[in-house]
Amino acid sequence: MSSGTEKRGGGRGALTRQRRVVLDVVRGSEEHLTAAEIFAAARGRLSSISFATVYNSLRYLKEAGLIREITFGNAASRYDRETARHDHAVCTACGKLLDFDLAETAALMRLAARRSRFRPQSVHLTLYGLCPDCKT
Amino acid sequence: MSSGTEKRGGGRGALTRQRRVVLDVVRGSEEHLTAAEIFAAARGRLSSISFATVYNSLRYLKEAGLIREITFGNAASRYDRETARHDHAVCTACGKLLDFDLAETAALMRLAARRSRFRPQSVHLTLYGLCPDCKT
DNA sequence: TTCACTGCAAAACGTTTGCAAACAG
């Protein structure tokens, strides 16, 4: 899907007004918003936008590589404007989610691939612990 | 939690027949089963068991440290008999999930903690790629 | 005209909960 030459405007998939609004909301937040939060914010900019369209837009933007989806546990997905490889820290007390990048993680991909016999595409490290606010 | 002395029978929470069956199902499978699969298997051993009880039992067993829950994306949780720290490889084509352990991952915990300023509890590395069957 | 996209409402899915009955200590 959508491989090869990035088709813009031409073939299929355009950055419609709704998709643009959703993208702007995600890009405009420091936080990792849930679909519901994005919907609320998007309504503020385009009051007619629907929940389904927010979901469709998020899927489109994700497949276009413009945003990234983060999922933890059974909680609602969150969306991240940062699409470059990076790691996450999750607070086991308050649920806070922090981005950081550890170059060493990328180096482990090779090793993990050899061990698992998978053809590697990406790696992702998650640290579970207590965030600065929760560690007393 | 549940560290120190393992309270058995005494305090609260007992390994009832239903919980035992659920535990046996998880322990008896090489796969990482979903709750629905566990329910189906548990029914074979104890036909009166209900879905809710399977979920309650899984929560109990998880909190007791006897099994581990794995979640990926928005798919159903899977349950793992292996409770020791380990990493996962996920096939982006067929969804296959493989366990492996990379000692180097544990070593990265310290580093990740320093970078994120979190008090570390555990780390988890996930490799995304193509499994041996899917890499053509 | 054509074909993708939108909005709405309803459905689907995995999971949790309220409650009465059954059970164990």
Place this chain on the structure above:
DNA sequence: CTGTTTGCAAACGTTTTGCAGTGAA
């Protein structure tokens, strides 16, 4: 008796889908 656990069904939150209407090329 007293507190826990069960089974059932109904509720919940998140995400997807069917479909008629809209809009752009």
